[in-house]
Amino acid sequence: QKEVEQNSGPLSVPEGAIASLNCTYSDRGSQSFFWYRQYSGKSPELIMSIYSNGDKEDGRFTAQLNKASQYVSLLIRDSQPSDSATYLCAVCGANSKLTFGKGITLSVRP
Amino acid sequence: SAVISQKPSRDICQRGTSLTIQCQVDSQVTMMFWYRQQPGQSLTLIATANQGSEATYESGFVIDKFPISRPNLTFSTLTVSNMSPEDSSIYLCSVDRDRKTQYFGPGTRLLVL
Numbered sequence: 001q002k003e004v005e006q007n008s009g010p011l012s013v014p015e016g017a018i019a020s021l022n023c024t025y026s027d028r029g030s031q032s033f034f035w036y037r038q039y040s041g042k043s044p045e046l047i048m049s050i051y052s053n054g055d056k057e058d059g060r061f062t063a064q065l066n067k068a069s070q071y072v073s074l075l076i077r078d079s080q081p082s083d084s085a086t087y088l089c090a091v092c093g094a095n096s097k098l099t100f101g102k103g104i105t106l107s108v109r110p
Numbered sequence: 111s112a113v114i115s116q117k118p119s120r121d122i123c124q125r126g127t128s129l130t131i132q133c134q135v136d137s138q139v140t141m142m143f144w145y146r147q148q149p150g151q152s153l154t155l156i157a158t159a160n161q162g163s164e165a166t167y168e169s170g171f172v173i174d175k176f177p178i179s180r181p182n183l184t185f186s187t188l189t190v191s192n193m194s195p196e197d198s199s200i201y202l203c204s205v206d207r208d209r210k211t212q213y214f215g216p217g218t219r220l221l222v223l
Contacts, residue, residue, distance in 0.1 A: 032210060043202055043217045044153070049210070088152060096141055096206055100152045 002027040004091050006101035014109050019076040023089030023101055026070070032092035033065055033072045037085045038103070044088055048074060079108045112136060112205050114215035122221045123193055130189045131218045133203035138183035141206040144176070147217075148199045159186040159203075193222045 003026040013019045021035070032051050036044035048063040050056045050072065056063045062075040072091075076083055089101040113136035123129050133142065142159040157165040157178055165178035180186045190197050198221050204212040 034211070036214075043200075043214045046211060046213060051210075090212075092212075097143075097155060097158070098153075098204075098212055100154075102152045 002030075002091070002093065002099045004089055004099050004101040006089050006104050009104035010107055011104055012107045012109060013079050015079060015081060017079050017108075019079045019083065019106055019108070021074040021076075021087050021089075021104055021106070023072045023074075023091075024070055025072070025089075025091045025099075027091065027093055027099075028067075028070065030070075030091045030093055033063070034090040034092070034098070035061075035063060035072075035074045036088040036090060036100075038088060039085045076106075079106075081108045081110050084108050112139065112207060112213050114203065114205060114213060116201075116203060116215040116218050118218060119216065120219040120221075122223065125194050125222055127193055128189055128191045129193065129220060130187050131201055131203075133186045133188070133215055135184045135205050137207070139205040139207045140183075142180060142186045143204045143206070143212065144178060144186070144188045145202045145204060145214075146199045147202060153202065156188070156201075159188075190220065193220075195222045198222045 005024045035048040038044045050063040050065045060077045064073045086103045086105045088103045090098045115134045117132045144156040145153045156171045157167040159180040161180045177189045201218045203215045206212045
């Protein structure tokens with residue numbers, strides 16, 4: 001059974017700090033990796049996708065992928081209170097199906 | 111990305127009844143999916159809606175309970191049949207236009223009494 005594991009939360013960081021979110025996956029055949037942000041009462045919003053080993057940066061967000069270790073992470077620099085949300089790690093296999101982690105709730109303290 | 115709409119946005123239903131949820135996309139997409147997100151939980155894939163053929167259901171989900179239609183490349187429906195309080199959940203459709211990235215609709219919040 002394909003599994004995606006995320007750190008148990010919640011995670012609390014002060015405003016301006018770096019928030020580090022981690023995710024591991026079990027299926028070595030996974031090809032695509034995603035981070036979604038979900039505000040309370042809203043649907044998931046795609047914030048980062050990564051397909052190859054290494055880092056991918058987009059503004060304050062950096063996704064990191066290590067396929068050998070089956071590990072993907074999301075760093076949020078200069079965290080803002082508006083970043084407070086649940087972050088879902090999702091992994092896609094060859095059949096285009098997404099498997100989601102349980103999510104981690106991030107709280108950014110002003 | 112894609113502009114995705116769902117109807118209804120929320121509903122309160124009596125047990126034993128059925129509700130049909132619609133998902134409309136602003137352009138043709140190859141793949142459409144239906145997910146369930148139970149309170150405080152992550153997303154679970156119900157099925158892949160295939161255009162012109164029967165949906166492909168995940169383990170634990172059956173067509174009699176969750177019939178799905180996909181008459182064209184921009185529209186799909188999910189019916190939650192013979193509802194019980196355990197079906198109270200958020201139901202989300204998603205689309206994958208390029209077989210790389212999925213985008214989600216706003217969701218349908220269902221409460222079954």
